[in-house]
Amino acid sequence: MGLANLPERVTRVGYPRAAIVKFPRGATCGPPHAAELQRQVIADALRLLETAQSPGTLLELPHRFTEAA
Amino acid sequence: MQIMDLALFRSRYPRWLAEARPLLEAADLKGAFKTYPFPTNPASPWTPLAKPLAQCRVAILTTAGLYVAGDQPPFRVTDIEGDWTLRELRNDQPLEGLAIAHDHFDHARAEADLNCVYPHTRLQELAAQGLIGGLAPTHFSISGYCTRADQVVEHTLPQVVQRLRAECTDVLLHVPI
Numbered sequence: 001m002g003l004a005n006l007p008e009r010v011t012r013v014g015y016p017r018a019a020i021v022k023f024p025r026g027a028t029c030g031p032p033h034a035a036e037l038q039r040q041v042i043a044d045a046l047r048l049l050e051t052a053q054s055p056g057t058l059l060e061l062p063h064r065f066t067e068a069a
Numbered sequence: 070m071q072i073m074d075l076a077l078f079r080s081r082y083p084r085w086l087a088e089a090r091p092l093l094e095a096a097d098l099k100g101a102f103k104t105y106p107f108p109t110n111p112a113s114p115w116t117p118l119a120k121p122l123a124q125c126r127v128a129i130l131t132t133a134g135l136y137v138a139g140d141q142p143p144f145r146v147t148d149i150e151g152d153w154t155l156r157e158l159r160n161d162q163p164l165e166g167l168a169i170a171h172d173h174f175d176h177a178r179a180e181a182d183l184n185c186v187y188p189h190t191r192l193q194e195l196a197a198q199g200l201i202g203g204l205a206p207t208h209f210s211i212s213g214y215c216t217r218a219d220q221v222v223e224h225t226l227p228q229v230v231q232r233l234r235a236e237c238t239d240v241l242l243h244v245p246i
Contacts, residue, residue: 002243009245014110026174028244029191032182042191042242043200049240050122055113 003028003045010058017052019045019059031067073108075219081106086150086216093149098173108218118239125239127196128205129158130229132213132245133179133186134171137162143170144212151215153225157232158208164189173214174246186246205238213246 002018004010005028010018021041023030030038041063048059085106092101118125134144136156144152158167164183169176179186189208196203209229215221233241 001240002245004243004245006245012107012109014113015243016113016115024178026176026246027178027185028246029185029188032178032185035184035191035194038184038188038191039194042188043195046122046127046195046201046240046242049118049125055115 001045001048003042007058014056015058016055017048017057017059019048019061021061021063021065023063023065027065030063031065034066037063037066073110073218073222075222078106078108078219082217082219090149105216120239122201123199124202126203126205126237127192127201127240127242128233128236128238129187129189129192129208130241130243131187131208131210132243133174133210134169134212134214135167135183135187135210136170137166138168139166143168146170146172146212146214150217152212153215153217153220154211155225155228156210158187158210160189160204160206160208171212171214171246179246186244188242188244192242201240205233206236207232207238209241 002010002013002015004018005021005023005025007020010020021028030041041061044061048057085104088104089101135158136143141156167183169179184190192204195201211225
């Protein structure tokens, strides 16, 4: 499965399952040292393994990229 | 299942490389990749989850160009066609011992916290919480900059699959940068 930030690339790859984040290049899992947010993103992505029912399932995650000041 | 049309890619690639070479050598990636013959996989393979997620063993595949400093060679960053070789990262490898060899993304966030691109600590925490069964003995790193998609499909990914099967890993989490 994929956790990715570029929807057009995700479509080309054809993952069985993929979660898509609106995060910048170089920080696909979230901002540095934002452990709770990173954990939520990874957990929400992995839950797709149990919820997706067909190949090519994509899930846009709602998390916002908020960096510590 | 046919994952990628290798013959089609190979029929288009040499012409693209010939035309794109001056742009690549001038580091104009945007211009060079306007005409790149991006492979598009026509279908998604499907393996139903055979057990609860809480019992699954998870491995990471990062494309951030990570390697074990002092132990593994860095990826070739000066080759205009990139590098399609594989680095295996042991699960007990401390993140502090990893370095980045990838010239096409801003390293600042990843250098501040490698979990931005290689969520190893987060997976350990999720395993401790019981969301997943555990981490695999081996994780994988490749360079996201590689124009030879055919080499990745024919040579790099089969090594990953072989290791996943040998280690009875259930889930591969691909984290492109």
